[in-house]
Amino acid sequence: MDIGVIGWAMHPPADAIRNARLEEIAFRTARAALDDADIERRQLDSVTLGACDELDGRSISSMLLAAPSGAYLKDEIRVTDSGMTALALSAMRVASGRFDLALVISWNQTSVVPVEDVMRMRAEPFFLRPVGMNATIADGLFAGAVGREHGLDEAAVADLTVERQRRAQANPRGLRRAPATREQVLASAVRAWPLRAGHQAPITDGAFAFVLASPRWLKANPAHRPIARLRAMSWSIDSYRLDAHRLGALDVFAHSLSDVLARSGRGASDPIDVIELEAQTGYHDAAFTRKLAERPVRAISPSGGTWAQNPLFCTGLANAAEAVLQVAGRAGPTQVPGARFALAHGCHGFAQQAHVFAAFERVES
Numbered sequence: 001m002d003i004g005v006i007g008w009a010m011h012p013p014a015d016a017i018r019n020a021r022l023e024e025i026a027f028r029t030a031r032a033a034l035d036d037a038d039i040e041r042r043q044l045d046s047v048t049l050g051a052c053d054e055l056d057g058r059s060i061s062s063m064l065l066a067a068p069s070g071a072y073l074k075d076e077i078r079v080t081d082s083g084m085t086a087l088a089l090s091a092m093r094v095a096s097g098r099f100d101l102a103l104v105i106s107w108n109q110t111s112v113v114p115v116e117d118v119m120r121m122r123a124e125p126f127f128l129r130p131v132g133m134n135a136t137i138a139d140g141l142f143a144g145a146v147g148r149e150h151g152l153d154e155a156a157v158a159d160l161t162v163e164r165q166r167r168a169q170a171n172p173r174g175l176r177r178a179p180a181t182r183e184q185v186l187a188s189a190v191r192a193w194p195l196r197a198g199h200q201a202p203i204t205d206g207a208f209a210f211v212l213a214s215p216r217w218l219k220a221n222p223a224h225r226p227i228a229r230l231r232a233m234s235w236s237i238d239s240y241r242l243d244a245h246r247l248g249a250l251d252v253f254a255h256s257l258s259d260v261l262a263r264s265g266r267g268a269s270d271p272i273d274v275i276e277l278e279a280q281t282g283y284h285d286a287a288f289t290r291k292l293a294e295r296p297v298r299a300i301s302p303s304g305g306t307w308a309q310n311p312l313f314c315t316g317l318a319n320a321a322e323a324v325l326q327v328a329g330r331a332g333p334t335q336v337p338g339a340r341f342a343l344a345h346g347c348h349g350f351a352q353q354a355h356v357f358a359a360f361e362r363v364e365s
Helices: 022-037 067-071 083-095 115-122 135-150 154-169 182-187 215-220 244-249 251-263 282-292 312-328
Strands: 003-010 046-050 076-079 101-108 190-192 206-213 228-237 272-276 297-300 341-348 354-361
Touching (some): 003 022, 003 083, 003 215, 003 312, 022 067, 022 101, 022 206, 046 312, 067 101, 076 083, 083 101, 083 206, 083 228, 083 312, 101 312, 115 135, 135 244, 135 282, 154 282, 206 312, 228 251, 251 282, 312 341, 312 354
Parallel strands (some): 272 297, 272 341
Antiparallel strands (some): 003 228, 101 206, 228 354, 341 354
16 A cells, blocks of 8 residues: 555544534534645545444434535545544545545544443443443453453553653643543542543544545645655454453454554564554553564654543544654654654444554655
8 A cells, every 4th residue: 555645634622622513623624634735625536434423413424524524526435433444445445546636534522422322322232231331331341351361550550541641741732631640540430340530531522634645646746745655554353242352362453453564564573663552541551552562662652642632433543643743753742753654543342342553654755
């Protein structure tokens, strides 16, 4: 895969965006991405939406969101898994040779939607739904399983959570909250043992958009130099069952990581400059980090990850933006010196059932 990222945009993050409708959020973000790429909407030949009806609080969300997202009279398609899955779909459409200039956009305004009610509705109706399964309970089961499997100490998990919050405070693209202390994390309320409220990254509102260009389009438009190259993508989905092996082994995380590196032409010993993880809790972060210890990684989530901002449905795209900025040398206070290869990670489903990775490379002069 050799796809240029020629523009990107994000809506200013907020715990709750109260001064704009969802259509306005999508429009502003799409418009800003086109401006960043220095192109007009008429030049697009493909638009991919990442949107979830339930989290958007409406049926057939794309009926109202397609036009403000730039898809009016364009070849438009929607995916409902996650924003990162939308990036994968858009990239495949460009790589197919049928499309040359694509916009991919995803959003999240869950401040107006009861997320846990949505997750309960998604639970299997005959067993999981009657016992009240939701995202927090699933994450608690995950925390217990990875704690046993990987020997995660509660104090070490708290320390990692605090460290991520400190990094997030330095990120100008985040909400820059004051970090908690280890004592505050360990004293916070238990949500689903061993998961505490202090381990959970707050969900925020936001939106992201990217403009992707084929090698053919870039050759015909040499004035548009990509800010990064999308080198490869990989995604996998694990069992829906919440048994100990599925939760603790991290098999699909490891498989998707190995696959995206292989598709990028990198060996097991080749360094990864940056990886931005979607870790909804400190236990997820600690487990993923422990799994990454097997590989030469220079920096894990230098942006602060989900503690900088966490627009749930498109948090993976926040990571993609951070990865693009790293290889472009534009990450500002969170920049990893000399970063040339960065991975963005996204996930979705109960207890991070599905994983998506995108690999970005620096565009050399």
